[in-house]
Amino acid sequence: MPPQLRLNALAFVSPQNHPILIRTFVHGQDELKYHYIAHTSLDVIDERITAAIAAKSTECYLNLLYTMEDVAVYGYMTPLKVKIIIALALTDSVVRDADVLTIFKALHTAYRQSVANPFLRLNASIDGYNDHAALLAAGSPKWKTFRKRVDEIGKALGSVPVTA
Numbered sequence: 122m123p124p125q126l127r128l129n130a131l132a133f134v135s136p137q138n139h140p141i142l143i144r145t146f147v148h149g150q151d152e153l154k155y156h157y158i159a160h161t162s163l164d165v166i167d168e169r170i171t172a173a174i175a176a177k178s179t180e181c182y183l184n185l186l187y188t189m190e191d192v193a194v195y196g197y198m199t200p201l202k203v204k205i206i207i208a209l210a211l212t213d214s215v216v217r218d219a220d221v222l223t224i225f226k227a228l229h230t231a232y233r234q235s236v237a238n239p240f241l242r243l244n245a246s247i248d249g250y251n252d253h254a255a256l257l258a259a260g261s262p263k264w265k266t267f268r269k270r271v272d273e274i275g276k277a278l279g280s281v282p283v284t285a
Contacts, residue, residue: 126220127210128278129192131271132159133232136202142268146275155208158194162186162206166196181229182222197225205229224274231270238266 132155133141145155165186173180183196192208193216199205205228209216 126216126224126278128207128275129210130155130158130208131228132206134159134163134204134206138163141203142271144271144275158189158192158208159206162194162196163204166198166204169196170198182225184218195221197229199229199232203232224278227274228271231267231274235264235267235270
């Protein structure tokens with residue numbers, strides 16, 4: 122039986138490196154820790170992207186970015202340059218890339234379905250500016266469905282979201 126992965130936190134970051142959503146799934150831990158993990162991951166992601174461009178790779182999955190204390194941090198970048206970062210609890214068992222990739226694809230699908238909602242941006246200006254961070258504010262009631270989908274993915278992994 123494959124090991125159960127436990128999701129501690131996840132982050133969606135815009136192409137301009139603005140946080141879209143940072144969601145924690147561990148009770149009793151400082152949420153600021155996972156903000157720090159998300160922001161430090163951006164440096165590693167930039168390095169990986171630079172290396173991928175040099176190698177002419179089109180792979181979205183960026184593999185294990187780094188480990189820190191009790192978490193392993195993985196990265197994924199969508200074709201529209203939205204970065205998805207997950208922090209999994211460290212275990213003694215081997216974590217298969219296929220399992221992590223499945224999580225990323227589910228998260229990417231949740232984001233894609235939310236962005237494709239034609240009624241989502243009724244109050245958005247049409248200026249061609251591609252930064253979704255202002256439109257994707259995590260507290261926005263319009264993104265309730267997106268947060269719900271993300272929470273469902275976390276629950277499927279056995280994690281319960283921490284509500285503020």
